[in-house]
Ligand SMILES: Nc1ncnc2c1ncn2[C@@H]1O[C@H](COP(=O)(O)OP(=O)(O)OP(=O)(O)O)[C@@H](O)[C@H]1O
């Protein structure tokens with residue numbers, strides 16, 4: 544199988560393998576891309592809770608980004624957990640030397656179990672320095688609420704929040720609806736030209752660990768292969784939906800999804 548594109552992932556490690564860098568590498572690989580990484584933090588967690596977050600120094604994060612991408616030029620960049628203001632500044636600066644415009648920023652702030660992953664000053668720096676560098680910003684509902692200082696209870700509220708996020712300089716916003724309660728989930732893509740609502744059926748399961756990281760990585764992979772934005776979002780949402788639907792039910796908490804759902808392995812192992 545020929546590799547389709549090269550993706551640089553800037554994110555934290557999840558020792559349980561379901562989210563973060565681990566989910567990103569699995570997703571990019573399953574969708575035919577080549578994954579490179581700059582690790583921002585090492586988390587100790589399982590499907591039930593996050594025990595600790597061990598930060599990597601900003602200078603070391605910048606070095607991973609610059610040294611790696613100088614040699615193998617990425618066609619797309621996916622950014623996940625950046626836990627401090629210094630790290631965000633360092634990543635924002637490093638991005639200046641990367642030529643691709645396909646930058647997807649997943650503003651990870653809270654883990655699925657509710658643990659807060661970044662502090663107040665980091666949120667401010669994210670708003671002021673990094674969002675404007677993103678081609679696509681992919682907050683979930685709680686993150687969009689924190690970033691915009693609004694409450695989101697309806698589709699109208701989601702569109703309102705996405706519009707505020709555009710004012711921070713994002714070129715496109717995909718506001719994810721996984722945290723709502725409705726039977727059908729709405730993920731809303733918004734830019735200056737249009738509002739597109741992707742509707743999918745909510746799958747009844749506790750196993751949704753890493754859905755956000757997975758979606759952002761899938762979209763980055765599709766974008767990096769030259770697919771248009773709307774199509775990349777549609778395909779990414781479908782991939783995540785199928786990955787949730789075929790989750791392996793591992794762990795006692797919010798278990799991981801099945802990143803290999805796009806590959807028919809049976810044939811190879813027959
Ligand atoms: N139960 C579910 N059934 C179907 N799709 C889901 C479900 N939960 C989330 N999704 C989809 O997963 C994608 C990620 O959305 P979500 O709101 O869960 O992101 P997130 O909160 O950032 O995830 P994470 O907690 O991993 O960071 C969206 O496309 C959303 O529609």
Ligand SMILES: [Mg+2]
Nearest residue numbers: 651683755756
């Ligand atoms: Mg998330």
